[in-house]
Amino acid sequence: MLEIAGDEANLKMVNDYSLLAQILSGLETSILNEIEGLNNGFKFQMSEAGFSSHIAPDESLLFGAVGAYDWSGGVILQPPGLENVSFLQGESSKQRFSYLGYSVLSVKVKSEVLYISGAPRYNLTGGVFVFEAVNHKQSQLLQGKQFGSYFGSVLCAVDIDKNGETDYLLIGAPFHHQRGEEGKVFIYKLKGEEAFQEEDFEWRGLEKYVFARFGSAIASVGDLDGNGFTDIAIGAPLEDDGAGSIYIYNGIKGRLQLQHSQVVIWKCHLFCMFACVNFDTLIGCFVISK
Numbered sequence: 001m002l003e004i005a006g007d008e009a010n011l012k013m014v015n016d017y018s019l020l021a022q023i024l025s026g027l028e029t030s031i032l033n034e035i036e037g038l039n040n041g042f043k044f045q046m047s048e049a050g051f052s053s054h055i056a057p058d059e060s061l062l063f064g065a066v067g068a069y070d071w072s073g074g075v076i077l078q079p080p081g082l083e084n085v086s087f088l089q090g091e092s093s094k095q096r097f098s099y100l101g102y103s104v105l106s107v108k109v110k111s112e113v114l115y116i117s118g119a120p121r122y123n124l125t126g127g128v129f130v131f132e133a134v135n136h137k138q139s140q141l142l143q144g145k146q147f148g149s150y151f152g153s154v155l156c157a158v159d160i161d162k163n164g165e166t167d168y169l170l171i172g173a174p175f176h177h178q179r180g181e182e183g184k185v186f187i188y189k190l191k192g193e194e195a196f197q198e199e200d201f202e203w204r205g206l207e208k209y210v211f212a213r214f215g216s217a218i219a220s221v222g223d224l225d226g227n228g229f230t231d232i233a234i235g236a237p238l239e240d241d242g243a244g245s246i247y248i249y250n251g252i253k254g255r256l257q258l259q260h261s262q263v264v265i266w267k268c269h270l271f272c273m274f275a276c277v278n279f280d281t282l283i284g285c286f287v288i289s290k
């Protein structure tokens with residue numbers, strides 16, 4: 001045994017299973033503290049950089065890193081060219097285990113750019129952090145309202161009048177609970193001073209479906225009905241016993257419609273999980289059936 005251990009210090013003689021547990025615990029501690037150098041907890045070791053990604057209008061690259069700093073998370077920002085990489089974090093003390101970087105996005109307001117990232121476990125209700133591109137400072141925090149709703153896990157920016165400036169921010173909370181996990185999409189309008197303000201209406205799927213997870217995918221899909229304003233598609237992948245549906249909401253007279261105009265139903269499991277990714281194909285089918 002001593003020959004295998006190499007040194008007497010490495011040889012542990014046990015006659016009780018509980019001693020094995022102690023040895024395992026000591027080994028874990030020494031790996032974290034001495035080998036990984038994590039005396040003060042995790043930093044970037046488990047950050048899962050690239051969990052989400054986005055190219056901003058200023059050509060900066062954003063990468064979500066949900067595991068950074070003990071799963072507080074954050075956003076890795078690579079400006080154009082070879083400039084130094086920055087790391088965006090929230091300024092809240094409730095940040096731990098919030099998974100900031102789960103979703104990343106940017107919006108353009110006049111000549112300014114804002115970086116936006118969702119933290120679906122922030123304060124357990126979820127949150128969306130807004131950063132100013134010019135100085136990387138957090139300028140706003142939009143907070144979810146319900147525990148476990150995963151508010152901020154899905155984001156979508158909408159330029160309703162197609163003038164190059166963002167008008168709305170749509171925030172998915174696919175686990176939002178009423179009777180089951182129906183899901184909901186919250187709507188924020190970009191007001192003066194480059195701040196988002198919640199609208200007095202929300203979007204959700206048909207009342208009869210309890211486990212729909214409405215808001216698992218949200219996409220700005222161009223002008224479907226040709227009225228000059230941008231339209232929105234929202235996935236509800238578990239609706240109707242997992243068949244899934246896509247809801248279409250139209251932009252009308254410079255604002256978003258309160259109710260959906262159409263539900264696209266497909267008898268195929270998890271259809272909507274992927275629909276927004278491949279929406280060109282879907283729109284083709286939609287127009288033909290019409």
Ligand SMILES: [Ca+2]
Pocket residue numbers: 159160161162163164165166167
């Ligand atoms: Ca606009």
Ligand SMILES: [Ca+2]
Pocket residue numbers: 222223224225226227228229230231250251
């Ligand atoms: Ca339209």
